[in-house]
Amino acid sequence: MNNLRKKYSFLLVLTVFFSVLFFYSCPMEADLELETPSLAEAYEDYFPIGTAVNSTTIRSHRDIAKYHFSSLTAENEMKFDHLQPQKGNFTFERADEIIELARKNNMMVRGHVLVWHSQTPAWVFQENGKRVSREELLERMRTHIRIVVGHFKGDIYAWDVVNETISDNPNEIYRRDNPWLDIIGEEYIAEAFRAAHEADPDAKLFYNDYNAIQPQKMNKIYNMLKKLLDDGVPIHGVGIQGHWDIGSFSSLQLMQAIEKYASLGLEVQITELDMSVFSWGDNRRLAEPSTEMLEKQSQCYQNIFNICKRYPDDITGITLWGVADDSTWKDNYPVRNRKDWPLLFDVKHQPKEAFWGVIEASK
Numbered sequence: 216m217n218n219l220r221k222k223y224s225f226l227l228v229l230t231v232f233f234s235v236l237f238f239y240s241c242p243m244e245a246d247l248e249l250e251t252p253s254l255a256e257a258y259e260d261y262f263p264i265g266t267a268v269n270s271t272t273i274r275s276h277r278d279i280a281k282y283h284f285s286s287l288t289a290e291n292e293m294k295f296d297h298l299q300p301q302k303g304n305f306t307f308e309r310a311d312e313i314i315e316l317a318r319k320n321n322m323m324v325r326g327h328v329l330v331w332h333s334q335t336p337a338w339v340f341q342e343n344g345k346r347v348s349r350e351e352l353l354e355r356m357r358t359h360i361r362i363v364v365g366h367f368k369g370d371i372y373a374w375d376v377v378n379e380t381i382s383d384n385p386n387e388i389y390r391r392d393n394p395w396l397d398i399i400g401e402e403y404i405a406e407a408f409r410a411a412h413e414a415d416p417d418a419k420l421f422y423n424d425y426n427a428i429q430p431q432k433m434n435k436i437y438n439m440l441k442k443l444l445d446d447g448v449p450i451h452g453v454g455i456q457g458h459w460d461i462g463s464f465s466s467l468q469l470m471q472a473i474e475k476y477a478s479l480g481l482e483v484q485i486t487e488l489d490m491s492v493f494s495w496g497d498n499r500r501l502a503e504p505s506t507e508m509l510e511k512q513s514q515c516y517q518n519i520f521n522i523c524k525r526y527p528d529d530i531t532g533i534t535l536w537g538v539a540d541d542s543t544w545k546d547n548y549p550v551r552n553r554k555d556w557p558l559l560f561d562v563k564h565q566p567k568e569a570f571w572g573v574i575e576a577s578k
């Protein structure tokens with residue numbers, strides 16, 4: 216009897232021992248989350264890692280944005296139509312919320328964007344129902360820049376001053392559908408940079424464009440920037456937007472572009488990075504991305520970060536155009552209402568293979 220009791224007590228002790236061991240060796244969900252490395256920390260020796268946020272995602276994606284990113288860009292809230300919807304009526308509330316989030320969490324902020332042909336209200340280009348004069352438009356542009364850059368002075372370290380002025384058409388330099396160019400002429404570019412510099416001499420001023428690594432367009436951008444620099448225009452960097460897809464992204468083109476722009480003494484940033492799982496022209500609709508798509512996407516992201524790390528003196532930031540796949544403009548471009556999965560976190564905000572590819576590249 217005594218022996219039996221001893222045996223049972225021994226078994227009980229063993230059971231308790233192994234249960235405790237099992238309990239502590241199984242990480243709980245919260246622990247797993249904490250164990251996910253932070254993107255910003257992984258790259259802190261290289262450059263800030265940013266994300267574009269908007270008035271909705273600063274709430275719905277706040278924790279993940281704070282944990283993984285060290286820089287913010289407003290997806291829309293600092294564009295002309297948001298900041299000055301009517302002449303003289305400046306509306307900073309939504310943009311200020313983004314600044315507040317950055318301030319509280321020690322994040323940097325890129326300003327986006329001062330002068331662009333898109334998302335600019337019609338009133339800017341009109342006067343009494345007619346086309347505004349060149350002098351008046353220059354005045355409106357300078358006023359907008361002075362007030363906006365002045366408002367954010369000290370909070371915004373870099374501005375996209377001019378966005379997308381170069382044409383994709385091999386036969387022309389500047390794009391045609393741009394009222395700034397049409398009414399003022401190409402001097403609007405230099406004037407915009409001068410006005411921004413005057414409003415905040417400490418801010419880094421960027422020219423920003425898409426297809427900026429495509430050789431033909433890159434050469435046009437390079438020539439324009441070279442001329443501006445030769446003329447003494449205060450310009451400090453070039454933003455390669457980086458809206459790419461897994462079918463056409465070229466590591467070689469990215470390297471060539473970084474070297475070409477950096478040869479002008481300019482900083483280079485990737486300012487709007489996302490990687491569509493659909494090659495250009497692939498208009499399919501899918502319920503889920505395939506494993507192959509996600510692997511390819513991860514490889515592309517890994518290549519981008521590996522390349523950027525190789526240019527520590529030239530690359531001064533990479534910003535993702537969104538936080539997670541549940542909120543991305545790619546769901547409506549180039550195919551309206553077609554789900555895409557271009558970012559580093561999935562629709563449930565969990566790290567994707569692409570995330571781990573980026574972490575791998577940091578090592």
Ligand code: GLA
Pocket residue numbers: 290327378425456487544
């Ligand atoms: C361009 C602009 C961005 C944004 C994207 C699409 O790249 O620079 O502000 O509008 O298009 O989301």
